[in-house]
Amino acid sequence: MTQQNIHEEFLRLTGFEEEEMGRYLPEWRKASEKLGLTEEDVRFAVRERLPEHFALELEGIRKLLGCFVKETIDLTKAGEYKSRGTKIVYGILPAVLHFYYALKLTAPEKIFVSFPDIFITFVMNGFFHKLAPYLEEAEKTGIPYGCRHCALNKTRYAARRLGVIPSPDISWIWGFVCDEGPKTDEFIRLYHDPEWKTYVTRLPHDQPLGTVEDEVIERVEYLAAQMKDGFESVQKEIGIKVSEETIRGVIRIWQRYAAKVSELGRLMSADPQPLGAVSGRFFWEGLFTPLNTGMESMEKALDITLEEVRQRVRNREGILPQGAPKLLIYSIHPSVPWIARMFEENGVGIPLSEFFILTEKQLRPPTFEDPYMAAAEGWLRSSGMVNPGYQAEQICEKIRTHKFDGMVFGLMDFDRWLGSSHRLLGRMVEEKTQLPVFYIEGDNWEDRDYSPEALRTRIESICEIMKIRKG
Amino acid sequence: MDELEELAKVARTRPEQLKKRKDEGIKIIGYVGRFVPEELISASGAEPCLLCKGGQPDPPDAVIPYMLRFMSPYSRSQIGYHLLGVDPVVPLLDLVVVQCSDCHESRLADLFEYFKLPAVRLGVPPDWKKSISLDYYRRGLVRLKRTLENVSGGDISDERLRESVESLDKVRDLLSRIRLLRKAQPPSIGGHDFIRLNHATFYSDPDVSIRKLHAVYEELQRRESAFSADAPRLLLAGHVVAVGDYTVPKLIEDSGGVIAAEFLDEGIRHCPQKAEAGGDPLASLAETYYSAMTPPSIFQPAWEERIEHMKGLINEYAIDGVIWYGLSFEEIYDLECSVMSKVMSQMNIPFLKLESSYEYSREAVGPLTTRVESFIESLKQRRNRP
Numbered sequence A: 001m002t003q004q005n006i007h008e009e010f011l012r013l014t015g016f017e018e019e020e021m022g023r024y025l026p027e028w029r030k031a032s033e034k035l036g037l038t039e040e041d042v043r044f045a046v047r048e049r050l051p052e053h054f055a056l057e058l059e060g061i062r063k064l065l066g067c068f069v070k071e072t073i074d075l076t077k078a079g080e081y082k083s084r085g086t087k088i089v090y091g092i093l094p095a096v097l098h099f100y101y102a103l104k105l106t107a108p109e110k111i112f113v114s115f116p117d118i119f120i121t122f123v124m125n126g127f128f129h130k131l132a133p134y135l136e137e138a139e140k141t142g143i144p145y146g147c148r149h150c151a152l153n154k155t156r157y158a159a160r161r162l163g164v165i166p167s168p169d170i171s172w173i174w175g176f177v178c179d180e181g182p183k184t185d186e187f188i189r190l191y192h193d194p195e196w197k198t199y200v201t202r203l204p205h206d207q208p209l210g211t212v213e214d215e216v217i218e219r220v221e222y223l224a225a226q227m228k229d230g231f232e233s234v235q236k237e238i239g240i241k242v243s244e245e246t247i248r249g250v251i252r253i254w255q256r257y258a259a260k261v262s263e264l265g266r267l268m269s270a271d272p273q274p275l276g277a278v279s280g281r282f283f284w285e286g287l288f289t290p291l292n293t294g295m296e297s298m299e300k301a302l303d304i305t306l307e308e309v310r311q312r313v314r315n316r317e318g319i320l321p322q323g324a325p326k327l328l329i330y331s332i333h334p335s336v337p338w339i340a341r342m343f344e345e346n347g348v349g350i351p352l353s354e355f356f357i358l359t360e361k362q363l364r365p366p367t368f369e370d371p372y373m374a375a376a377e378g379w380l381r382s383s384g385m386v387n388p389g390y391q392a393e394q395i396c397e398k399i400r401t402h403k404f405d406g407m408v409f410g411l412m413d414f415d416r417w418l419g420s421s422h423r424l425l426g427r428m429v430e431e432k433t434q435l436p437v438f439y440i441e442g443d444n445w446e447d448r449d450y451s452p453e454a455l456r457t458r459i460e461s462i463c464e465i466m467k468i469r470k471g
Numbered sequence B: 001m002d003e004l005e006e007l008a009k010v011a012r013t014r015p016e017q018l019k020k021r022k023d024e025g026i027k028i029i030g031y032v033g034r035f036v037p038e039e040l041i042s043a044s045g046a047e048p049c050l051l052c053k054g055g056q057p058d059p060p061d062a063v064i065p066y067m068l069r070f071m072s073p074y075s076r077s078q079i080g081y082h083l084l085g086v087d088p089v090v091p092l093l094d095l096v097v098v099q100c101s102d103c104h105e106s107r108l109a110d111l112f113e114y115f116k117l118p119a120v121r122l123g124v125p126p127d128w129k130k131s132i133s134l135d136y137y138r139r140g141l142v143r144l145k146r147t148l149e150n151v152s153g154g155d156i157s158d159e160r161l162r163e164s165v166e167s168l169d170k171v172r173d174l175l176s177r178i179r180l181l182r183k184a185q186p187p188s189i190g191g192h193d194f195i196r197l198n199h200a201t202f203y204s205d206p207d208v209s210i211r212k213l214h215a216v217y218e219e220l221q222r223r224e225s226a227f228s229a230d231a232p233r234l235l236l237a238g239h240v241v242a243v244g245d246y247t248v249p250k251l252i253e254d255s256g257g258v259i260a261a262e263f264l265d266e267g268i269r270h271c272p273q274k275a276e277a278g279g280d281p282l283a284s285l286a287e288t289y290y291s292a293m294t295p296p297s298i299f300q301p302a303w304e305e306r307i308e309h310m311k312g313l314i315n316e317y318a319i320d321g322v323i324w325y326g327l328s329f330e331e332i333y334d335l336e337c338s339v340m341s342k343v344m345s346q347m348n349i350p351f352l353k354l355e356s357s358y359e360y361s362r363e364a365v366g367p368l369t370t371r372v373e374s375f376i377e378s379l380k381q382r383r384n385r386p
Helices: A003-013 A018-035 A039-053 A059-076 A078-083 A097-106 A116-127 A132-139 A151-161 A180-191 A217-238 A244-268 A296-314 A338-345 A371-380 A388-401 A422-433 A452-470 B002-012 B014-023 B038-043 B058-062 B073-083 B103-114 B131-152 B158-181 B191-202 B206-222 B247-254 B281-292 B303-316 B331-347 B362-384
Strands: A087-090 A111-114 A170-175 A198-202 A327-329 A406-410 A437-440 B028-032 B047-050 B095-100 B119-123 B233-240 B258-266 B321-327 B351-356
Touching: A003 A018, A003 A039, A003 A059, A018 A059, A018 A116, A039 A116, A039 A338, A059 A078, A059 A111, A059 A116, A059 A296, A078 A087, A078 A111, A087 A217, A097 A111, A097 A217, A097 A244, A097 A371, A116 A151, A132 A151, A151 A180, A170 A180, A170 A217, A180 A198, A180 B303, A180 B331, A198 A217, A217 A371, A217 B131, A244 A296, A244 A371, A327 A388, A338 A452, A388 A422, A406 A422, A406 A452, A422 A437, A422 B103, A437 A452, B002 B014, B002 B191, B002 B206, B014 B028, B014 B047, B028 B038, B028 B131, B038 B047, B038 B131, B038 B158, B038 B281, B058 B073, B073 B103, B095 B103, B095 B131, B103 B119, B119 B131, B131 B281, B158 B191, B158 B206, B158 B281, B191 B206, B191 B247, B191 B258, B233 B247, B233 B303, B233 B331, B247 B258, B247 B321, B247 B362, B258 B303, B303 B331, B321 B331, B321 B362, B331 B351, B351 B362
Parallel strands: A087 A111, A087 A170, A170 A198, A327 A406, A406 A437, B028 B047, B028 B095, B095 B119, B233 B258, B233 B321, B321 B351
Antiparallel strands: none
């Protein structure tokens, strides 16, 4: 197999059409080189990683992977865009993508938007299992290994150091959840790249346990004011003006997409489980991460997948036997795809990630006309963004709605906000539901510390307990 | 130093005093963090008590069943002692005010609430350069004032608040004067004692603190320094040296160095900037606490200002080397340490990073001692170089 052929094969496997090859093959080869991928890495993805973990027999899933490949190719071209005068805007997860998309839609040729670490992490680890060189680059240049810093932050920094991405014209960095994300930007600017310009937006975690935060008007107003202040500063920085109508337009696109993803969530809950947990998981990224290449390809892939999965449900086809126990998991990331597979191989499904599925309230239209108030309210309706008391209530609703037999927390050791409450949440959810709740210490972004060998016993034990309980 | 030890004794017996006060009907208010104004609590007629313990490994471990283990051992300690049943103060508290400026503090507040302790949170937005953030903090203080009035049953009048500010300013002033004595070589008081002195003032009535600090100041002017004339002068930087966490400062000074200055965010009174007593005292308090002091590491942007502050300390106190005292899994300080290390390298100031999880067994202290001794020895050799 020549180098040309393995790259071609990779693109075909990830849903590229014949007529796209002429354009994308040279671009992909150039991008893969820039990312630090060898021919062997691509061969590993084609022969092992992707077939092992993704349902490549489904056209929709192949095209979904292709969206991430296209976006990553585009990201490696950000430096070229910048040299041609395009304004580069970065962000991090979690954020409300409406604002970033609205920038893109207002001036498609003049603006490049990306959450760069997400795509590099997902593609480099999820497809090639090769994020380690990025992490090691960060660890030897100022973000030490021992403190359990987040792999996303290390990757963003390392990608800049390695010249994969350029300095942004503005990185609008959200610290509504974690502290390390925004402070990493401050670190990058002071330690490595004085051109790395940042605008920070924060919200203190100061609501008592159980507060329904989206109903505390003062909090919604403050968050809306923070969002507005940040968005206006970004527009000023890059010299464009986004209309409120454009933001509303993005919200409509988002709601349409969210409804479709929710349908996929319902289908994933079917018995038997029609699709492995990792295969469709990238669709949920579309709810939170802006794609500079646009939402259309992702939505098209979702439409195809929905049809294919509906067919599987109609045919009662599943990846597990009917009646297999199923657990809600806090979050499963395709960057470490073997975790989900290990559950499935042991006869237990983890079809959905709690962080990404929506409650009944989240699917309701916003109470407010003002787009900032609407976005703020939406944010405060999301389980991961609020106090653990309210979060536990939402988790219980999701468990009831999708008829889960229990829940798995953990795998978020790197996150001092989203991961730090899991043990407490586990207790709250167990008290409320009387269902078994488990905790796994691990890292969803990278598996250098928590290898399959390290987690196998824990996962197998959980699966055995669940099978015994369910009889 | 007799006066210091006397003050330290007063501080050590604080729980007994608090119990007596509680029996007399006085409310006891615990607080966590430098953004909770002690003045406000005192002005309500309640007894304030800073929660700032640390230095032992088992209290943070006691929290692990309820929290990710990769969290600050300092934050975890503030409830860990209570979970182990060895905190005499927490059961006495009528209220505990927890500042929420970062994830570690907010998760601590979660646990206080989960365990049904009477907690209230004070939100501190880290994006401190924005007027909406200052307003947020100010509104938080207004709410806190109302809560304190409800708990203590007394009004916090402007006059009482001013009196309280003035009283604590005297404490800060005296500490500031003592701090300045450390510019001498060798200084008459090192960092180990100065940090303990600071701590003691959090657990003594201001009047007692003022009297004792006067005496300490007089004594320090009179007495001969216990440090050798060629002791390398060190700056101790980091998040906090908690009450009881004295192993590292003592080790540094037992190894032949002297801590001539500190750059710590918590557990120390920030002397040079006093809360203004004039005008609307609550607004002034908000402005001073939030905007006027050197920003803590979590604020953003903060590190450039902090670098300048550190450079100022190095120059003013003729510092030979910097020891960064990091606590495990404090991710923001860990990043800042790298930034500071780079700046120090550019300034040709030797820099040593130490990290603690409050594990001070003999096995842990051995290598720590070797590192500190080697660093201090290298500073001495550097000094003696022509």
